[in-house]
Amino acid sequence: MDISEDADVIYFTDSTTIFQRRQFMLVLLGGDKTGRLMKYHKSTKEVTILLRDLAFPNGVALSKDGSFVLVAETATCRILQLWLGGPKAGQVDTFAVLPGFPDNIRRNSEGHFWVALHAKRSPFAKWVSSNPWVGKALLKIGFNFKQLHTSFAGWKPHAAAVKLSDKGEILEVLEDCDGKTLKFISEVEEKDGKLWIASVLMPFIGIYGL
Numbered sequence: 001m002d003i004s005e006d007a008d009v010i011y012f013t014d015s016t017t018i019f020q021r022r023q024f025m026l027v028l029l030g031g032d033k034t035g036r037l038m039k040y041h042k043s044t045k046e047v048t049i050l051l052r053d054l055a056f057p058n059g060v061a062l063s064k065d066g067s068f069v070l071v072a073e074t075a076t077c078r079i080l081q082l083w084l085g086g087p088k089a090g091q092v093d094t095f096a097v098l099p100g101f102p103d104n105i106r107r108n109s110e111g112h113f114w115v116a117l118h119a120k121r122s123p124f125a126k127w128v129s130s131n132p133w134v135g136k137a138l139l140k141i142g143f144n145f146k147q148l149h150t151s152f153a154g155w156k157p158h159a160a161a162v163k164l165s166d167k168g169e170i171l172e173v174l175e176d177c178d179g180k181t182l183k184f185i186s187e188v189e190e191k192d193g194k195l196w197i198a199s200v201l202m203p204f205i206g207i208y209g210l
Helices: 021-030 123-130 132-141 145-152
Strands: 009-014 035-041 046-054 057-062 068-073 078-083 092-097 100-107 113-120 159-164 170-176 185-191 194-199 205-209
Touching: 009 057, 021 123, 021 132, 021 145, 035 057, 035 068, 046 068, 046 078, 057 100, 057 113, 068 100, 078 100, 092 159, 123 132, 123 145, 159 185, 159 194
Parallel strands: 100 185
Antiparallel strands: 009 035, 035 046, 057 068, 068 078, 078 092, 100 113, 113 159, 113 185, 159 170, 185 194, 194 205
């Protein structure tokens, strides 16, 4: 979620119309593309759907000048860019393609973006996403959540935070490849020369000095 400079418009995602957000493995396995990017006008109390048919949209961040909004499409491991104004208004571009599953996006004071990668995208995860019948078969026969989640993450925990420019260029990557200190992160926010890091699955708050 992000809020416009005048605090009147709230941008947010509805990850799926079928499952609850905590059932993210079901979304990934089933190839669900019912996610939406929406905005809410506080003054008019009106909700507008900006994008439909997204594959588990997650984090949202506005550009510093408000000309575009970014949305993390977790299932496809990419960041989409929707132009809000100017000659490109309404156009959707691929802002960045990432090696892992993006969760939240946070803009810093310079206008750059920190993206939390929940986990790397394993060869097994790529195979399942390119063969929808595999995921649907697993849904029918049942599965162990922990084992399947681990297989999608490459069989070991991994933490990564990626810093992107306002052009989608990778400026910096911070990793804990073995998950010894941090793992399965979902939030990275820069404040006062530090990164504050959190996870949707693990009970920790991490602090990293820049």
